[in-house]
Amino acid sequence: xxxxxxxxxxxxxxxxxxxxxxxxxxxxxxxxxxxxxxxxxxxxxxxxxxxxxxxxxxxxxxxxxxxxxxxxxxxxxxxxxxxxxxxxxxxxxxxxxxxxxxxxxxxxxxxxxxxxxxxxxxxxxxxxxxxxxxxxxxxxxxxxxxxxxxxxxxxxxxxxxxx
Amino acid sequence: xxxxxxxxxxxxxxxxxxxxxxxxxxxxxxxxxxxxxxxxxxxxxxxxxxxxxxxxxxxxxxxxxxxxxxxxxxxxxxxxxxxxxxxxxxxxxxxxxxxxxxxxxxxxxxxxxxxxxxxxxxxxxxxxxxxxxxxxxxxxxxxxxxxxxxxxxxxxxxxxxxx
DNA sequence: GGTGAAACCTAACACCG
DNA sequence: CGGTGTTAGGTTTCACC
Numbered sequence: 001x002x003x004x005x006x007x008x009x010x011x012x013x014x015x016x017x018x019x020x021x022x023x024x025x026x027x028x029x030x031x032x033x034x035x036x037x038x039x040x041x042x043x044x045x046x047x048x049x050x051x052x053x054x055x056x057x058x059x060x061x062x063x064x065x066x067x068x069x070x071x072x073x074x075x076x077x078x079x080x081x082x083x084x085x086x087x088x089x090x091x092x093x094x095x096x097x098x099x100x101x102x103x104x105x106x107x108x109x110x111x112x113x114x115x116x117x118x119x120x121x122x123x124x125x126x127x128x129x130x131x132x133x134x135x136x137x138x139x140x141x142x143x144x145x146x147x148x149x150x151x152x153x154x155x156x157x158x159x160x161x162x163x
Numbered sequence: 164x165x166x167x168x169x170x171x172x173x174x175x176x177x178x179x180x181x182x183x184x185x186x187x188x189x190x191x192x193x194x195x196x197x198x199x200x201x202x203x204x205x206x207x208x209x210x211x212x213x214x215x216x217x218x219x220x221x222x223x224x225x226x227x228x229x230x231x232x233x234x235x236x237x238x239x240x241x242x243x244x245x246x247x248x249x250x251x252x253x254x255x256x257x258x259x260x261x262x263x264x265x266x267x268x269x270x271x272x273x274x275x276x277x278x279x280x281x282x283x284x285x286x287x288x289x290x291x292x293x294x295x296x297x298x299x300x301x302x303x304x305x306x307x308x309x310x311x312x313x314x315x316x317x318x319x320x321x322x323x324x325x326x
Numbered sequence: 327g328g329t330g331a332a333a334c335c336t337a338a339c340a341c342c343g
Numbered sequence: 344c345g346g347t348g349t350t351a352g353g354t355t356t357c358a359c360c
Contacts, residue, residue: 042337057227057228059189065221099318101317101318102317102319105317106313108309110310117269119319147273150269152270157229
């Protein structure tokens with residue numbers, strides 16, 4: 001999570017509309033975006049750039065279908081640690097988050113827990129993943145694996161356009 | 164999770180390199196991508212389009228910093244249901260996944276559980292979210308909320324370029 | 327399937343209201 | 344600060360290999 005600048009510049013209505021539109025359709029060209037909002041292209045480009053420079057827009061991510069690549073099975077693996085030094089925990093988190101197959105990793109409050117969202121080939125690969133990439137660490141006290149039937153993107157913090 | 168066409172077309176080396184490059188840098192222009200791979204621009208554009216048409220590349224997503232928008236607190240909310248009809252569960256899942264503040268929703272195997280990854284203004288808003296948007300449903304038997312200290316993108320199923 | 331070049335479209339920047 | 348015009352650069356198409 002990027003340490004946010006203390007709430008950066010306040011966003012006006014136009015900024016919010018830009019974000020909404022781009023959230024709905026991230027592939028919009030600047031020209032199309034400007035047209036939708038009734039702005040000049042230059043103005044629109046300027047605002048978008050400013051949003052980037054202020055860290056509001058972090059970037060874009062490629063959305064790849066794991067199934068098509070031969071990893072049709074997804075799981076959420078809860079990793080519970082014993083209590084340990086901050087450095088150890090951070091180090092392990094780094095390693096786990098960088099493990100191939102991991103789509104995303106969460107470090108959550110509580111009993112030093114991580115959640116790993118992974119994609120694998122099949123059930124056997126899932127077992128192997130847990131055994132070879134998670135429980136190999138001494139610090140890991142217990143794991144709990146749940147198959148992911150479905151994952152969905154929510155609206156997030158940008159309510160759908162209300163026009 | 165998009166129901167994958169039964170493993171679609173097999174991907175060759177070039178396809179994999181395209182995906183790796185775009186995963187590393189989703190903002191690459193087609194021209195730059197072609198140059199990196201040593202392909203003609205037209206060829207490169209053609210392959211990328213094919214990957215899209217085959218559903219391998221689903222699209223791009225805008226990466227917005229929730230903190231900058233005034234939602235600095237993130238949480239993972241585990242929602243456990245009683246046993247219910249498929250329609251009821253699906254309906255509830257739809258509703259929850261579409262609730263403002265929800266970044267992503269998981270439907271996992273087990274005791275009919277959902278996980279909601281949410282972003283909120285502060286602790287009070289988090290409490291209100293759980294009370295007003297989750298536990299209001301009769302079907303919800305119990306919830307468990309954990310603060311998210313950090314979330315990280317993993318490499319996923321596309322191992323970093325090995326060149 | 328891959329290529330190169332022309333025609334078309336978009337973005338960047340300096341300038342003007 | 345928002346709008347316009349020019350130039351540089353990117354994408355698409357198509358005949359050809």
